[in-house]
Each structure stands twice: as C-alpha cells, then as structure tokens.
Amino acid sequence: MADSKKSIIGKIKDKFIDSLSVILFFTVWELGPRLGFLKSTFVSPPSEIFLYYIKLITEGNLISHIGISLFRSVIGFFLAIIVGVPLGFLLGGWFKTFEKLVEPVLKFLGQFNPFSLFPIFILILGIGEASKIAMIFWVCLWPVIFNTTTGVKELDPLLIKAGRAMGLDKLKMLIKIVLPGATPYILNGFKLASSTAFFMLIAAEMMGASRGLGWLVWNAQVNYQIPKLYAGTGLISALGLTIDRLFKLCEKRILVWKQQAVS
Amino acid sequence: MKYKLCELNKKMIGFYGFAVILIFWQVAPVFNLIDTQFISTPSMIIEAAAKIPVELLIHISTSVQRVLLGYFAAILTAVPLGILLGGWFPRVNKFLNPLFQLFGQINAFSLFPLFILFFGTKELSKFFIIYWSCIWPILSMTTLGVKNVDPLLIKSAKSIGANKFIIFKDVILPGAARPIFSGLSVGASRGFLMIIAAEMLGSSAGLGWFISNSSQNNIVPRIYLGAVTIAILSYLFNYLIKNFENSIITWKEEANV
Numbered sequence: 001m002a003d004s005k006k007s008i009i010g011k012i013k014d015k016f017i018d019s020l021s022v023i024l025f026f027t028v029w030e031l032g033p034r035l036g037f038l039k040s041t042f043v044s045p046p047s048e049i050f051l052y053y054i055k056l057i058t059e060g061n062l063i064s065h066i067g068i069s070l071f072r073s074v075i076g077f078f079l080a081i082i083v084g085v086p087l088g089f090l091l092g093g094w095f096k097t098f099e100k101l102v103e104p105v106l107k108f109l110g111q112f113n114p115f116s117l118f119p120i121f122i123l124i125l126g127i128g129e130a131s132k133i134a135m136i137f138w139v140c141l142w143p144v145i146f147n148t149t150t151g152v153k154e155l156d157p158l159l160i161k162a163g164r165a166m167g168l169d170k171l172k173m174l175i176k177i178v179l180p181g182a183t184p185y186i187l188n189g190f191k192l193a194s195s196t197a198f199f200m201l202i203a204a205e206m207m208g209a210s211r212g213l214g215w216l217v218w219n220a221q222v223n224y225q226i227p228k229l230y231a232g233t234g235l236i237s238a239l240g241l242t243i244d245r246l247f248k249l250c251e252k253r254i255l256v257w258k259q260q261a262v263s
Numbered sequence: 264m265k266y267k268l269c270e271l272n273k274k275m276i277g278f279y280g281f282a283v284i285l286i287f288w289q290v291a292p293v294f295n296l297i298d299t300q301f302i303s304t305p306s307m308i309i310e311a312a313a314k315i316p317v318e319l320l321i322h323i324s325t326s327v328q329r330v331l332l333g334y335f336a337a338i339l340t341a342v343p344l345g346i347l348l349g350g351w352f353p354r355v356n357k358f359l360n361p362l363f364q365l366f367g368q369i370n371a372f373s374l375f376p377l378f379i380l381f382f383g384t385k386e387l388s389k390f391f392i393i394y395w396s397c398i399w400p401i402l403s404m405t406t407l408g409v410k411n412v413d414p415l416l417i418k419s420a421k422s423i424g425a426n427k428f429i430i431f432k433d434v435i436l437p438g439a440a441r442p443i444f445s446g447l448s449v450g451a452s453r454g455f456l457m458i459i460a461a462e463m464l465g466s467s468a469g470l471g472w473f474i475s476n477s478s479q480n481n482i483v484p485r486i487y488l489g490a491v492t493i494a495i496l497s498y499l500f501n502y503l504i505k506n507f508e509n510s511i512i513t514w515k516e517e518a519n520v
Contacts, residue, residue, distance in 0.1 A: 221376030
C-alpha cells in the first residue's frame with residue numbers, strides 16, 4: 001500500500017518536474033504585468049484571461065463560436081476521410097501504374113498553398129459555410145490520401161501471400177490484412193489532417209467570417225480588446241492541443257497490437 | 264535505342280499526368296465544362312503573367328525575401344541551440360522541452376494578432392511570425408537528432424582519441440544531419456504557408472497581398488496566377504533543400520521505397 005502510494009507521489013513529482021518549465025512560464029506571465037516589468041496594456045495576466053472566459057461564456061457567445069468552429073472543421077475532416085481513404089486504397093493497392101501517373105500531380109496539388117486557394121474557393125463557392133468547409137476538406141485530403149497510399153504500399157507482401165495461400169477471398173483479404181496493416185499510416189494521416197484542419201480553419205475564419213474563434217481573435221485585435229485577444233488565442237491553442245491528444249489516445253486504443261516504440 | 268526510350272519513358276511518366284490535366288484544363292471551356300469567368304485556363308494565367316512581369320517579379324522577391332530572412336534567422340538560432348541542448352545540456356533540455364513542445368504546437372496563426380500588437384503592422388511582425396513558425400520544428404528535430412546519435416560511435420571515436428571538436432564535427436554533426444534536414448524542410452514549408460497568410464491579412468506587397476488584392480478587385484486570372492506562382496515557389500524551395508541535403512549527405516544509401 002505504502003509502496004503504491006509512494007509511486008503515485010513519485011508520478012506526480014515526475015509530472016511536476018516535466019511541466020516545471022511550463023509552470024514557470026505561466027508564473028512569469030502572471031507576475032510580469034502585475035509587478036510592472038511587462039506592460040499590462042499589452043500583456044494580460046493568465047488569471048485575468050481566465051476570468052474573461054467566464055464572462056464570455058456567461059454572456060453567451062463563446063460556446064457558439066467554439067461550436068461553429070468545431071462544426072466546420074469536423075465536417076471538412078470527415079468529408080476528406082470519406083473521399084481520401086478509399087482513393088488512397090485504390091491508388092496504393094489496385095491501380096499501381098495509374099498511381100505512378102497521377103502521383104506527381106497529386107503531390108503538386110498538395111503543395112498548393114491553401115491560403116492562396118481560399119479566394120478561389122470563395123469565388124466558386126461563395127462566402128458562406130461551403131467555402132470554409134471546402135478549404136478544410138482540401139487541406140485534410142492530401143495527408144489522408146498520401147498516408148493511406150503509403151500504408152497500403154508498405155504492406156508486407158509476405159502477409160498477402162500467406163493470406164492468399166490460406167484461401168482468403170478479396171473482401172476478407174481487405175478486412176483482415178490490408179486494412180489492419182495500413183491502419184497505423186492511415187491514423188497518422190488523420191492526425192496530421194486534424195491538426196492542419198484546425199490550423200487552416202482559424203486562418204479561414206480570420207480572413208472572412210462573421211462567427212467562429214478565428215473571427216473572435218481577429219475582431220478582438222481590430223477593436224484592441226487585449227484580454228479577449230489573449231483569451232481567444234489561448235482557447236485556440238488549448239483546443240488544438242486537445243484534438244492532438246485525443247488522436248494520440250485513439251491511436252493507442254485502436255492499435256492494440258502494435259508495440260510502443262520507446263522514444 | 265529502345266532501351267533509351269524506355270528510360271526516357273520512366274523519367275517522363277510523372278509528367279504525363281501533368282500534361283493530361285493541363286490539356287484538359289485548357290480545352291474544357293471550349294466544351295462548356297467549366298466557366299472561364301470562375302476558372303481561368305492556363306493560357307489566361309500565362310497571359311496575365313505576361314502583362315505584368317515586372318510587378319510579379321517584385322511581389323515574388325518581396326515574399327521570398329521575407330521568408331528567407333525569417334527562415335535563416337530561425338536556422339541560425341535553432342540549430343546551434345538544438346545542438347547545445349541535445350548534446351551538452353540534456354538536463355536543461357529535459358526541463359525546457361515541454362515548454363518548447365507547447366510553443367511548437369500552438370497555432371501560429373492565432374498568434375498573428377499578438378505579433379501585430381507587439382511588433383506593429385510593418386515588416387517586423389512578419390519577420391517574427393516566420394521566425395516563430397520556422398524555429399520550433401528545426402529546434403525539436405535538431406535536438407532529437409543530436410540526442411539520438413549512436414553513443415557507440417561517440418565512444419569509439421573517444422577511444423581512438425578524438426578530441427571534443429573532432430567528435431562534434433565528424434560524429435555528431437553527420438549523425439544528426441538527416442533529422443536536422445527534415446526539420447529544415449518542415450520549417451521551410453511552414454514559413455511559406457505563414458508568409459502568404461500574413462501578407463493576405465496585412466501588407467501592401469508580396470504574393471499574398473497580390474492574391475487578396477486581385478480577389479478584391481475580381482481579376483480572376485491573377486488569383487490563379489498568384490496561387491500557381493506560390494505553389495511553384497514552394498515546390499522549388501523544397502526541391503533545393505532536398506538537393507542540398509543529398510549533396511551533403513553522400514554517405515547514406517538511398518532507401519528504395
């Protein structure tokens with residue numbers, strides 16, 4: 001009992017040491033404006049930002065901003081998955097020569113700077129939700145396709161041969177061998193896609209939107225509402241980190257058969 | 264002769280896809296498949312470029328200058344810092360790493376208003392946003408690379424009697440070169456991404472401004488021109504880094520994927 005208790009304390013201690021620099025950073029940030037070595041007109045202390053969150057939530061519009069931002073990124077993300085994963089499978093597994101033909105084109109398209117395409121999306125799809133969702137879709141699509149294709153291509157041919165030797169039909173082969181084999185890559189693609197999705201969404205909202213977190217931050221900057229600016233920035237960062245963590249967690253859950261590499 | 268043709272075919276296979284798409288893109292309006300009011304054909308884009316070659320060059324050089332400035336400043340700080348942290352001060356690294364990870368994961372774009380607040384709307388804020396978004400991938404990859412150099416190599420170099428400088432120059436640097444370069448290429452693509460966004464939001468020159476200005480004035484071919492130019496630029500930049508990497512790292516065999 002005492003032993004386990006000690007290990008818990010030890011764990012807490014480890015966590016504390018790990019996050020010491022982060023804690024120190026926040027302490028300096030908190031004390032800076034209060035003690036006056038950072039200008040409080042430019043830098044709001046974290047506690048003030050925290051109070052501001054409560055104000056924003058009780059006054060009612062923060063939740064809706066978060067909601068609309070998440071809604072946009074989730075829709076775009078899932079559309080990209082629905083299109084990208086089957087396409088990646090087809091390119092990686094079944095149409096190899098075709099893949100060779102289109103791969104450079106796809107790579108080049110993936111290189112396209114999404115910001116520079118945003119005006120084009122607006123031009124074609126209008127300034128409503130569709131252009132933002134299309135942009136998210138676009139930035140999510142490439143990592144999903146490329147990673148799925150790589151996953152299918154990197155599959156150990158021995159496994160496929162073994163499957164064939166045991167008389168698996170095509171569907172079973174797909175479900176039992178190709179899919180699990182490619183899953184680590186596919187999930188990696190999802191992870192990349194989710195973080196870029198959120199990143200781009202904020203940019204898209206800053207450039208042309210009337211709701212959403214990106215708009216909130218941009219609006220705060222234009223109106224010189226410093227605590228709101230920090231609050232929005234903090235919230236976006238926290239949300240991005242949370243999404244990242246969630247994906248890592250899912251990855252662990254799904255890939256139970258894969259051993260963790262010690263890094 | 265036949266063999267040569269085959270070789271050529273293999274090399275060119277990547278271009279066939281491009282050619283087909285370009286031809287389709289060019290011919291589609293003739294068959295009313297796309298509306299040229301919204302989607303400009305390649306010939307229209309080239310025409311737009313031919314009308315304003317000098318202006319376009321000025322915008323290109325402005326953007327490239329901004330990216331390179333921030334990028335090189337980031338390299339100059341991040342690589343030595345990463346080497347120091349990874350190789351000589353592992354404890355400091357352990358202490359600072361979570362904070363750096365946090366900074367690296369923060370959405371650089373959401374920080375842009377803060378940068379404007381601190382550094383104004385002029386060049387300085389753009390420099391810092393590029394610097395900020397380039398520095399974290401380079402730093403973390405450099406630290407990782409130096410940390411993961413095979414200790415056996417260092418020990419064997421020591422046992423032959425190499426001094427610290429030689430170990431650094433001949434063992435640690437080459438050992439960490441791959442990760443450093445991959446950090447550099449991630450940094451470069453982030454830099455290009457951010458500069459366009461930054462120029463779109465607040466600037467009076469550069470390719471990002473060129474695009475947003477053209478879209479405000481509804482000059483459609485110019486929007487496409489800007490988008491294509493940026494894509495080609497970042498493609499070139501990545502290509503250069505890759506080539507530079509391959510010319511420096513000559514000792515590693517190419518893995519055939």
